[in-house]
Amino acid sequence: MRRWPVPAALATAAVVALAAGSAGSGGPADRDGPRAAAALPAPVTPAFTPGPPVALAAGRHVSRWAVVRRPATARSAPDPSAAVVARLGVRTPEGTPNPVAVVARRTGADGRPWVRVRLAILPNGSTGWVPRTALGGYNAVRTQLHVDLRRLRATLTRSGRTVLRVPVAVGAPGWDTPPGTFYVRNRLSRYRSPAYGPVAFGTSARSPTATDWPAGGFVGIHGTDRPDLVPGRVSHGCIRMRNADIRALARLMPVGTPVVIA
Amino acid sequence: MTGPAFRDIDRDDALGEAVERLYGCTRAGLLRRAAFGGAAALLATLARPAAAPAAITDVEVLRFGLRFEQLQATFYTQAEELGTIGAMPPAERRWAQTLGAHERAHVKIIKEVLGPKAEPAPAFDFGEANETPAAFTRTAVAMEDLTVALLGGVTPRVQDRGLTAALLGLLTVEARHAAWARHIAGADPAPRPEDEPMALADVQAAVDRTHFVVERPRMGGRAAPPFTG
Numbered sequence: 082m083r084r085w086p087v088p089a090a091l092a093t094a095a096v097v098a099l100a101a102g103s104a105g106s107g108g109p110a111d112r113d114g115p116r117a118a119a120a121l122p123a124p125v126t127p128a129f130t131p132g133p134p135v136a137l138a139a140g141r142h143v144s145r146w147a148v149v150r151r152p153a154t155a156r157s158a159p160d161p162s163a164a165v166v167a168r169l170g171v172r173t174p175e176g177t178p179n180p181v182a183v184v185a186r187r188t189g190a191d192g193r194p195w196v197r198v199r200l201a202i203l204p205n206g207s208t209g210w211v212p213r214t215a216l217g218g219y220n221a222v223r224t225q226l227h228v229d230l231r232r233l234r235a236t237l238t239r240s241g242r243t244v245l246r247v248p249v250a251v252g253a254p255g256w257d258t259p260p261g262t263f264y265v266r267n268r269l270s271r272y273r274s275p276a277y278g279p280v281a282f283g284t285s286a287r288s289p290t291a292t293d294w295p296a297g298g299f300v301g302i303h304g305t306d307r308p309d310l311v312p313g314r315v316s317h318g319c320i321r322m323r324n325a326d327i328r329a330l331a332r333l334m335p336v337g338t339p340v341v342i343a
Numbered sequence: 344m345t346g347p348a349f350r351d352i353d354r355d356d357a358l359g360e361a362v363e364r365l366y367g368c369t370r371a372g373l374l375r376r377a378a379f380g381g382a383a384a385l386l387a388t389l390a391r392p393a394a395a396p397a398a399i400t401d402v403e404v405l406r407f408g409l410r411f412e413q414l415q416a417t418f419y420t421q422a423e424e425l426g427t428i429g430a431m432p433p434a435e436r437r438w439a440q441t442l443g444a445h446e447r448a449h450v451k452i453i454k455e456v457l458g459p460k461a462e463p464a465p466a467f468d469f470g471e472a473n474e475t476p477a478a479f480t481r482t483a484v485a486m487e488d489l490t491v492a493l494l495g496g497v498t499p500r501v502q503d504r505g506l507t508a509a510l511l512g513l514l515t516v517e518a519r520h521a522a523w524a525r526h527i528a529g530a531d532p533a534p535r536p537e538d539e540p541m542a543l544a545d546v547q548a549a550v551d552r553t554h555f556v557v558e559r560p561r562m563g564g565r566a567a568p569p570f571t572g
Contacts, residue, residue, distance in 0.1 A: 128505035131452040134444030175566040194474035218468030272567045281568040291571045301570025318571040336562035
């Protein structure tokens with residue numbers, strides 16, 4: 082990119098020579114001008130040259146999330162006087178930073194940027210507006226997890242391509258896994274609860290029936306000590322996988338990944 | 344107008360302070376003030392030998408350059424993905440998209456040059472700085488001015504002549520970016536007859552004060568899952 086092509090170098094030498102010749106008084110030093118210019122060293126070759134400009138990657142499969150940076154009130158509209166939908170803390174019940182999925186942005190009634198986020202509250206699917214300043218930096222994910230309640234299988238895609246498909250167990254009748262669009266809130270591991278297998282993902286989905294469950298009945302995606310029940314309809318709403326499958330998922334699925342249950 | 348109001352560009356006005364130091368209080372300004380008094384004190388100051396610069400390796404320069412380019416590239420990329428740039432008039436959109444594409448190219452090449460010595464990208468939080476076209480443009484001006492000052496400061500410290508030549512190539516492009524950004528912002532593209540270099544430590548301090556570079560949130564835990572099971 083920045084290497085001088087030979088014609089350019091010659092042209093430069095010629096300009097230098099012309100300048101030397103025209104500015105002087107015609108003495109011997111001026112007659113040496115062209116030769117002196119030609120003897121000038123060539124430009125130093127750069128150690129590297131950037132390639133062409135890098136266009137933006139296609140953003141079709143990008144989802145964004147951010148952690149709640151300070152306690153905030155989610156409202157029904159981007160307006161400080163709009164109705165309160167929920168109050169957001171900076172930590173999840175599991176003690177990890179509290180993420181929210183970003184749905185939209187808009188300048189609010191106060192002239193400041195507001196962000197519409199998915200909320201981990203009942204009824205499932207709730208959203209609310211929070212001031213941009215309540216959130217941390219945006220994070221982007223290109224993964225998405227689809228949980229098929231009818232076929233009892235979960236499919237992870239990255240940039241629209243399937244990277245993992247595994248059988249799952251879902252909620253038993255009366256403890257149905259709630260359908261809807263949610264997101265992964267955290268990833269727990271190295272705990273001592275064999276029933277949850279080696280890894281458990283928390284999601285923003287809430288069981289509408291297990292509301293008196295500890296922490297309020299959040300739906301998780303986790304391993305199991307009863308692999309013989311997978312696939313099946315046996316859980317209290319959580320999505321269970323065989324331990325080898327949850328380990329594979331843990332390697333591929335980052336926090337913030339949208340979870341579509343249908 | 345020689346420059347935009349930098350006060351509301353970033354948190355704590357860190358970039359603004361840095362740029363004001365560059366364009367508001369220069370060595371030339373110091374000399375002018377000295378002409379009206381305190382000349383002896385000034386002469387004494389100038390006569391003092393400069394402190395020996397801290398030794399810095401070429402790899403360290405490149406690593407810092409990579410982090411700074413990642414900061415810029417993410418700033419432009421995110422603004423484009425969020426739709427901030429898409430909401431701008433065509434001429435401004437072309438400017439912002441061009442600069443973003445250039446910064447991404449800079450990140451790519453520096454990462455390639457560093458190879459395994461390249462460090463992973465940090466996390467960034469630009470707050471409101473790239474949420475609206477006005478805030479985005481003002482921040483871009485400050486960033487580009489700061490980049491010119493950074494490259495002006497570190498390039499002469501680089502040992503390898505080929506690397507110096509390469510950084511000069513980046514410096515001239517960044518200077519074009521800065522002038523273009525200033526033009527878009529309605530500011531003077533070349534407010535001074537010279538650009539003042541800035542020490543790497545000073546640029547680092549300015550970037551630190553923006554809080555644009557943040558710790559990546561740790562989203563994992565060891566708590567017993569309280570999920571419905």
